[in-house]
Amino acid sequence: MPIISPGKFANPDFLIRIRKDLLLAWLDPVRDYLKRRGVALPEPLRCGEADGECEAAKIDYDKLAQIFLDPTPDMPAELLEALYIFREMDHDAAMDALYEEAARRGKKLGTEQNWYRDDAGNGGAKALPHPAQRDGSDDSALDTVVRAWLLDRNLVEAVHNRMEMSRPRSFQCFSTFVDPVPRFGGPEAEQLVEMERRLNAFYAAWKRGHGARVFPYRQEPDWVFLIRHAAPCRREGAMEDDEPSTFYYRPLRHDVLRYDTARGEMAVNCCGERERRVLLRIFGSCLFGNPDFFPGTAKYTLAPLSQTGRASLACVDVPGIERVLLTEVEVQFEEEPRHRKIVKAADVFELVECGRMSWPMRIEAIKRATFQVKFWRTPRPRRLTIIPCNRALYSREEDSPLLERFMQARGFIQNRKVGQ
Numbered sequence: 001m002p003i004i005s006p007g008k009f010a011n012p013d014f015l016i017r018i019r020k021d022l023l024l025a026w027l028d029p030v031r032d033y034l035k036r037r038g039v040a041l042p043e044p045l046r047c048g049e050a051d052g053e054c055e056a057a058k059i060d061y062d063k064l065a066q067i068f069l070d071p072t073p074d075m076p077a078e079l080l081e082a083l084y085i086f087r088e089m090d091h092d093a094a095m096d097a098l099y100e101e102a103a104r105r106g107k108k109l110g111t112e113q114n115w116y117r118d119d120a121g122n123g124g125a126k127a128l129p130h131p132a133q134r135d136g137s138d139d140s141a142l143d144t145v146v147r148a149w150l151l152d153r154n155l156v157e158a159v160h161n162r163m164e165m166s167r168p169r170s171f172q173c174f175s176t177f178v179d180p181v182p183r184f185g186g187p188e189a190e191q192l193v194e195m196e197r198r199l200n201a202f203y204a205a206w207k208r209g210h211g212a213r214v215f216p217y218r219q220e221p222d223w224v225f226l227i228r229h230a231a232p233c234r235r236e237g238a239m240e241d242d243e244p245s246t247f248y249y250r251p252l253r254h255d256v257l258r259y260d261t262a263r264g265e266m267a268v269n270c271c272g273e274r275e276r277r278v279l280l281r282i283f284g285s286c287l288f289g290n291p292d293f294f295p296g297t298a299k300y301t302l303a304p305l306s307q308t309g310r311a312s313l314a315c316v317d318v319p320g321i322e323r324v325l326l327t328e329v330e331v332q333f334e335e336e337p338r339h340r341k342i343v344k345a346a347d348v349f350e351l352v353e354c355g356r357m358s359w360p361m362r363i364e365a366i367k368r369a370t371f372q373v374k375f376w377r378t379p380r381p382r383r384l385t386i387i388p389c390n391r392a393l394y395s396r397e398e399d400s401p402l403l404e405r406f407m408q409a410r411g412f413i414q415n416r417k418v419g420q
Contacts, residue, residue, distance in 0.1 A: 012061040014087065019139070020059065022146040030076055037067045084252070085160050086145050095141040097159045098148045105155060109148055161215050161226045161254075171258065171267035171400075172390040174280055174294040181264035186223060187216050187287060195286045202278050203229050209250055221262060227255040227270075227279070257283065266294050298389030302366045304411040305329075306359035310349045313371070318406045320376055324384075328370035331360055340367070364388075373403065386412055 015023065024041060027034065031041050039060055067075075068083060089098075102109035139147060149156045187195075192214050199212040212229040231251040255270040257279060266283065270276050284293030304312035305326070315321040326348040331341050343357060351357040360366065367387070374381040382395035384403050392407075394400050407413045 012065045015065055016061050017140070017142050018086075018146055019143045022143055022150065023059070025150055026082065026146055030079060033074070033076065034064070034067065037072070039063050039067060082149060085156060086142060086149070089145045089156070089160060089163070090142045092141055094159065094163060095144045097163070098144055098156065101155055101159050102148065102151070105152070107152060107155065109144070109151060158215075161228075162217065171256075171269050171392065172276065173265055173267045173299040173392075174390060175299060176264035176288075176293050177295055178264060178288075178290075178293065181262070182288060184223065184259065184261045184287070186218065191286045192216065195282055198282045198286070199227065199229065202282070206274075207232055209233075219258075221260070223259045223261065225257040225259070225283070227257070229253055229255070231271075255279065259283075265299070298414060300386050300388045300390065300392060300407070300412055301363070301414050302369050302386060302388055302412065303363045305366065305369065306363055308411070309352070312410050312412075313349075314410065315406055318402070318409055320402050321406055322374040322376055324374075324406070325372045325381075326369060327372045328368075329366055330368040332365050332367050333360075334365070373399075373406075375399070375402070 018026075027041060034041060042058060068080065071080060088094075099109055145156060195214050196212055199214070200210045203212050204210055209230040212227065215226040215228070217224045217226070229252075231253045233250050253271065255268075255275070257269075258267040259265070260267070266280060268276050268279060270279060280294040281291040285291040287293075313324040313326060315324050325346070327346065328342065328344045329348055331343070333339050333341065343351065345351055348357070352359070369386050371384045371386075372381045373384050382399060383393070384395075384399075385393040386407070387393070392400075392403075394403060404413070
């Protein structure tokens, strides 16, 4: 059973955008399966020098898309997984990242060869010389990811994983009580195997199936862990032979954990509270031998808003930020009748300074604060939201290092002693 849904990724308009010689090379190993489903792939003959499409090679894109939309139990799962990744990486940034990763690994992605079925008919993709001597310079972003997949699947998966790590914009942070913070040089292979074993046991018991993987990446000074796992199964309606039917699949999910080696702090982006507790215990146990290594102490506080007032927005000592404004606060009133009040303004401190608003007696009553942050040389301000005690939301994840420095300088991040 495939673990992902083809959904919008399987449609004729998308498939036809893949250069034909690359498409045929990708599908060639499953030629027999496609033939059983009613699609006979043409033999790639020669490639046109102008557009790179195989002469006399006609593909029934409508029927091919229907096969993806209606997977059978014997469909190779790699087909749907590849199609999912192709669609996710069909943009310029992914194309650039693929070329950079290929260069880093010493591989030539822009090759002077094209992809053909080998003459022996062995069902494998083989690169043969071509008079056009194409170097990939006129490949689209979609062509590039398919070419890279044929060259080195692991390369594409590594780039895709890094892209998934950059998507989350909301993390909850949990600091250790251990002092000094133990040195951490990265996970050992045995630790990764044990984490995956425990995660699979958890996800299987949680009706998410097996197949969880953990991918560690070094991002100075942090370590980032991408967890790929399945979600609960889904069943959706479909049409098969002009009759209503259903197909059954397991969607794919990605969780991201970022470990700050200096502070002993784990930032978590995942699906729910139960999963977050399990992840913290598994990582604490496998990496540090202590399931309670991340007990969940508070990181963020909004006390500077009432303690230092407008000075809590000062940013002259944080290069890269032009100005910060407080634009929204949410306050919880515990007195009867209990209620919450949300105050929005272009500058909330103006309301405070003119007496139209006052801070609550208990700073814990402020449940959320949103700031408008103007970065140097950016056309529009971006948002930062602090939700005590462990959560911060960013407009863009790449903003987080600079915003963390601002919050640290102004006291929104509670100081703790960091071991040497």
